[in-house]
């Protein structure tokens with residue numbers, strides 16, 4: 001009897017980022033080249049699996065995909081199959097549609113689903129895996145906050161965009177002797193703020209993990225002034241907050257597993273600094289610019305290697321895993337181990353130590369270690 005072709009499903013869930021199409025391309029190419037397998041793509045993340053909306057993807061789709069931003073499959077950050085929003089009258093109710101997702105997967109004769117996404121997609125995938133869905137995850141997000149991997153694709157491209165923006169902001173800061181505040185996304189993690197702050201030569205970098213002391217921030221501006229530097233660049237993560245203060249919530253998105261959308265801390269910070277010092281501040285919020293555009297060379301390489309690895313795992317029956325980038329190569333971890341866990345910046349991280357060594361203010365008073373500050377002033 002002739003063995004039927006193996007069949008893979010692929011979907012992209014959560015917020016888009018550069019590199020999603022590069023993974024799709026790597027999946028299709030590896031499936032066809034190495035395994036003579038076929039691929040179908042579900043539209044709009046898990047929404048497509050629950051509602052059985054899909055299309056075949058093959059080599060004809062590959063040209064141009066490597067460099068194209070966004071995702072040709074569409075995505076959704078509201079389509080948790082276990083908590084699926086369904087319109088009833090004027091409002092949404094949330095139903096468990098996980099059985100429907102598994103039914104559709106089996107009916108299509110799929111061997112494995114490759115789910116490309118962030119923490120929400122990995123959590124949904126882990127839940128479906130526990131119910132028998134054969135799934136392999138691929139970690140994406142500009143936030144770089146997924147557990148189990150040293151880096152997610154999308155992060156480097158966002159870092160390049162943010163750094164470029166900070167470079168450009170420098171000229172106005174210098175010409176007008178201003179405090180220029182650049183706000184970057186990243187949700188509850190400070191990777192993007194810290195990385196771009198260091199790469200862009202920020203003088204003050206404020207991240208969600210270290211609630212900032214406004215006096216320490218102002219002291220740094222004053223110190224620079226006393227050294228003849230009449231301007232300062234502040235890079236702030238959208239999830240940052242003042243000591244004893246709250247994160248700034250911009251909006252709440254109905255039906256989203258994490259309804260909170262952050263944004264606006266930079267305006268609050270500008271008022272705080274202007275209230276305490278005789279300086280002029282300006283604010284630039286980079287927002288979704290960071291999610292757009294063509295992937296960086298690093299992200300193309302990473303996305304391609306992760307996509308290839310995902311297909312190998314799927315074909316070798318190593319399911320219920322998320323591919324990860326560790327020790328400079330593609331590995332994998334149980335998807336269960338990463339679901340629901342965030343990887344945040346720690347005081348001991350080399351980027352933090354580097355920032356301290358070169359005199360970047362992280363919102364912590366001079367002369368006190370970050371560990372001590374967090375224990376004694378933040379978590380007391």
Ligand code: F6P
Nearest residue numbers: 015141142143185186187261262
């Ligand atoms: O997780 C990626 C991310 O861009 C975060 O950095 C940001 O907080 C959030 O998504 C924004 O989500 P939305 O596109 O729904 O506004």
